[in-house]
Amino acid sequence: MIAAILYYIISSSAILFYGIGISRTINLKDDFSLLFLSCVKALFTTASTTSVSYLICYWLLVPIHISELYPFVTVILFLFFSIFIEIFIGIGIKKSPAEFSITILSSILALNEGLSIGHAVIIACSCIISFYLLICIFHSIRVRVSFYTNPAGIKIYPVLLLSLAASILAIFGWNISWFNIL
Secondary structure, eight states, X not given: XXXXXXXXXXXXXXXXXXXXXXXXXXXXXXXXXXXXHHHHHHHHHHHHHHHHHHHHIXXXXXXXXXXXXXXXXXXXXXXXXXXXXXXXXXXXXXXXXHHHHHHHHHHHHHHHHOSSHHHHHHHHHHHHHHHXXXXXXXXXXXXXXXXXXOTTSSOHHHHHHHHHHHHHHHHHHSOOGGGOOO
């Protein structure tokens, strides 16, 4: 399981290679006061959505041969768990469309690539953690670049995209063969 966690956080990050949440990450302002609470909310929502969707898909949809409807079931369950968790955790958190796109797409990715219910939940939570780590990295790059740029000069958006491209190339160049256990 540790290999799967590291694989989906670092090497095959859904954020870096599938592009889930890139626009939200780049457009994020310096509002880190509720970042931890938002991460916890996204983890709970994604884990519960993925686990229940996995059970419904493999116990209900697969036996009656309508497994193509799993994204619809996942969205319905996501809305249910999102509202339920919003009642308990989300007091004071502004509802953002990034939470919707990151969590639902991570759940669908986990259902596609998960071999078991535990593996699917690990994949979904690793994608969420990868997103919030990328937010921290982009914030540090933004602060570092702001020391050297003039506000009337180069904009921060191209610098962040170039640093994202450099990090993807660095990950591609790193030997990850030790993740393969077999």
